[in-house]
Amino acid sequence: MTIVTEAAAPRTTESATARRGRAxxxxxxMAGRYLRHVIRSPEELVIYFSLPIMxxxxxxxxxxxxxxxxxxxxxxxxxxxxxxxxxxxxxIGATATAIATDVGRGVVDRFRSMPVARSALMTGRAAADxxxxxxxxxxxxxxxxxVGWDWHRGIGNMLAAIGLLLLLRLALSWVGMVLGLVAPNPxxxxxxxxxxxxxxxxxxxxxxxPELMPGWLGTIAxxxxxxxxxxxIRELFGNPGLTGDSWPAEHALLLxxxxxxxxxxxxxxxxxxxxxxxGR
Amino acid sequence: MTTTSAxxxxxxxxxxxxxxxxxxxxxxxxxAPAGTVYGLLGPNGAGKTTAVRILSTLLSFDxxxxxxxxxxxxxxxxxxxxxxxxxxxxxxxxxxxSGRQNLVLFGRLHQLGGRQAKSRAGELxxxxxxxxxADRSVNQYSGGMRRRLDLAASLIRSPQVLFLxxxxxxxxxxxxxxxxxxxxxxxxxxxxVLLTTxxxxxxxxxAGRIAVVDAxxxxxxxxxxxxxxxxxxxxxxxxxxDAERLDGVAALVARITGATPDVDRDHRRVRVPVADRMAAxxxxxxxxxxTGIAVVDVGIHRPTLDEAFLQLTGHPAEKEAxx
Numbered sequence: 001m002t003i004v005t006e007a008a009a010p011r012t013t014e015s016a017t018a019r020r021g022r023a024x025x026x027x028x029x030m031a032g033r034y035l036r037h038v039i040r041s042p043e044e045l046v047i048y049f050s051l052p053i054m055x056x057x058x059x060x061x062x063x064x065x066x067x068x069x070x071x072x073x074x075x076x077x078x079x080x081x082x083x084x085x086x087x088x089x090x091x092i093g094a095t096a097t098a099i100a101t102d103v104g105r106g107v108v109d110r111f112r113s114m115p116v117a118r119s120a121l122m123t124g125r126a127a128a129d130x131x132x133x134x135x136x137x138x139x140x141x142x143x144x145x146x147v148g149w150d151w152h153r154g155i156g157n158m159l160a161a162i163g164l165l166l167l168l169r170l171a172l173s174w175v176g177m178v179l180g181l182v183a184p185n186p187x188x189x190x191x192x193x194x195x196x197x198x199x200x201x202x203x204x205x206x207x208x209x210p211e212l213m214p215g216w217l218g219t220i221a222x223x224x225x226x227x228x229x230x231x232x233i234r235e236l237f238g239n240p241g242l243t244g245d246s247w248p249a250e251h252a253l254l255l256x257x258x259x260x261x262x263x264x265x266x267x268x269x270x271x272x273x274x275x276x277x278x279g280r
Numbered sequence: 281m282t283t284t285s286a287x288x289x290x291x292x293x294x295x296x297x298x299x300x301x302x303x304x305x306x307x308x309x310x311x312a313p314a315g316t317v318y319g320l321l322g323p324n325g326a327g328k329t330t331a332v333r334i335l336s337t338l339l340s341f342d343x344x345x346x347x348x349x350x351x352x353x354x355x356x357x358x359x360x361x362x363x364x365x366x367x368x369x370x371x372x373x374x375x376x377x378s379g380r381q382n383l384v385l386f387g388r389l390h391q392l393g394g395r396q397a398k399s400r401a402g403e404l405x406x407x408x409x410x411x412x413x414a415d416r417s418v419n420q421y422s423g424g425m426r427r428r429l430d431l432a433a434s435l436i437r438s439p440q441v442l443f444l445x446x447x448x449x450x451x452x453x454x455x456x457x458x459x460x461x462x463x464x465x466x467x468x469x470x471x472x473v474l475l476t477t478x479x480x481x482x483x484x485x486x487a488g489r490i491a492v493v494d495a496x497x498x499x500x501x502x503x504x505x506x507x508x509x510x511x512x513x514x515x516x517x518x519x520x521x522d523a524e525r526l527d528g529v530a531a532l533v534a535r536i537t538g539a540t541p542d543v544d545r546d547h548r549r550v551r552v553p554v555a556d557r558m559a560a561x562x563x564x565x566x567x568x569x570x571t572g573i574a575v576v577d578v579g580i581h582r583p584t585l586d587e588a589f590l591q592l593t594g595h596p597a598e599k600e601a602x603x
Contacts, residue, residue: 022391029388037376040417106372110433113336115362116389279339 023117030124034098035131048094048136052087053143056080059207060147078241080140080149081161081233082206085226087136088169089197092176095129096189099180103278112278119272126173133169137162152238161236164256168229171260174267181274205230209241210249222248225263228255285347286314286441286472287335292344294330294496304330306496308344312474312489317467319487320476321589327496328476329369332445335474336366349440349472365434366443371426372433373418379405379429380414386433404432408458424455431459435466442466444475448482460486480589494593507592508583514557516564518578520548525573532571536563554580 038045060076102108102121111121144150151158176193183189203221204210210221221227231252234241248255289310295303305327312318320328333339335348337357345352351359366372373382380401387397405414408428418426427447434442444463448456463473463486477483483490484504492500492507500507516537520529526543530550533541537560541552554560557580568575583591 025391026389029385033374033377033385036381040376040378105375106368106370106430107374109338109366109368110372110386111389112338113361113364113366114386114389115358120389279333 019117023119023123026117026120027123027127030120031127031131032124034125034128037098038128038132044094045132045135048091048132049139051090052083052136052140055083055086056140056143056147059083063207074148074240076144076147076149077239078234079207080144080147081237081239081241082204082230083144084137084140084165084233085168085204085230086201086206087140088133088165088172088229089201089226091129091133091136091169092172092179092197093190093193094132095125095173095176096180096183096193097186099125099177100183100186100189103181103275104185108278118276122174122177122268122271122275125177126170129173129176130166130170133166137165149239151236153236157236157238161233164229164232164236167257167260168225171225171263171267174264174271177271178267178274181271200224200226205241210246219246222246225255225259228252228259232256284314285311286349287312287318287474288345288347289331289335290345292331292334292341292346294327294334294339294341304496305334305341308493308496309498310491312472314472315467315470316488317463317473317475317486319483319490320474320493321478321480321483321487321490322476322493323478323593326493328493329445330496331493332366332368332443332474332476336364336443337361338366363440364443365437365439365441366445367427367430367434367447368443368445369449371418371430373426373429375418378415378417379410379421379425382418382429383433383436387436390437392436400436404435408432408462424451427451428455428458431462435462438466438469438471440470441472441474444473446476446478448477448479492589492592500592514554514583515551515581516554516557516560516578517549517551517581518564518568519576520550521574521576523548526550528571529568529573529575532567532573533564536560536567548576 056076056079059079099122108121151161179192179196180189183192201207203213203217204224204226205221206226210218210227212218213221228248231241231249233239233256235252287310289308292305292308293303294305294308308327308331310318310320310331320331322328330339334341335346335353337353337360341354345354347353348360349363351363353360373379374385377385383401383404384394384397387400388394390397392400402411402414405411408431410425410429410432413421413425418429421429431444431447442463444459447459447463451459460482463475467473473486475483475486487504489501489503490507491498516533518529518533520526523545526545526548530541530543533550533552537552537554539552539554541550543550561578561580565578568578
């Protein structure tokens, strides 16, 4: 064979529609790349599956006996929605590490020297994260059913709750990409992500009702974006834990949409801009 | 620019921010004719990689102008990217995916359809002897295999300009020859190759023209032959069998060439610069035959590219490894 092929038709200036089409196609290819990574090294996914299941077991059975649920009801019924949310949160680590690893290696140089949409790596990662989140959520729902958690307000509300979780994951995915681009190398990602993620999940209504915390801490917990999604999905699943009368607690559904949308609106352009500025 | 230059750099300057703020490029000029291999030769840290990264749109620059394949690097990087490919010092491929998956991925990103991308990947894997390892993860590839895969990824679509940044550093001779063959084939097909190397032999073998880079500047430019000639004339050297004939030979050589020869008594060697190498050689050999002086060796020596480099930059090309 010959290594010389015909060059593609020379490009001048693409129309906006063509550019969007190309960005979409490139993003799809990138999403496929990240999903192939999962298939090539499934052990990573196993780790990410085992973490939430461990949460369920440790918190549900070890600490659960000593926890009070506001308004009564089983602690595991209260806990499971929180574990769903935490699972979405800890996905940040995988996202940030993947982006930091890519940027630190040569492969991004190749993407950047090719006529590939500048947003493609990140939109592709976001799409792949959503696919992963669907898998993780499915595993958790099954696991929850096994330990006695259930939804009580019909399949429609249940799917709406899952939708809110995926929206949160999408927002956190973009946060993770910004962190991955900020991190000087993949090894420092964990040092950035976990000090950020742990207090964020602790100072929320994931494990404990904010009403039981000292006043100022309770206020922070009530406004925490994670609390919004947790409250909203508890409501949609019909799980206990809706006792607060603070503004954020009463508008949990609204905030569960508004917070992620706001985070995406801030982080997505920042991430794409930072990627564009690599080498500047 | 003239239509025959595929890569043009005019007064490029690049200073790295932060750290010690070293100037990587300063008044960097380059003009690589289309359809040739143009060599950038210089030691580590000379600025070769910086120049390649700037010209391939990966790095910004502070001053000057650059044009690649007819497009302005600063103003239309999108057009440049559409017309180039880069193979750097470190394999720019996905480490987790297999070789085949990598080539299909890059093919898809080049707007090839699924089937087209697969068949092109298969062709390139064959071409670079990677078919047996095609479905193994790149993690398990040797350094040479990675480089070959990297080059294959650059050739999915024939680029108008191919940047090769030290493509054979650390390669075994077989892989190196494969890379060289691919380069020659590409150039025969009309591609312009900008090749950086610290191996003089590689530049000599492949490049039509060479720019010698040192401390962020081009310090000399020309064909390999021009560079060799520029630093000094050819030398006629002869080694005499009997030491007592040395002075006689020196006198004879001086008379023919009109220059004062350098006499090395330890090695019984006479050495003299010559302007017209063939005429001088013929005349000296004839004179030696007529006088019956026995010589062990006689010949013309051109300065090597190593000597040229040493003379141009004040230090040898391949020694230093600080960066």
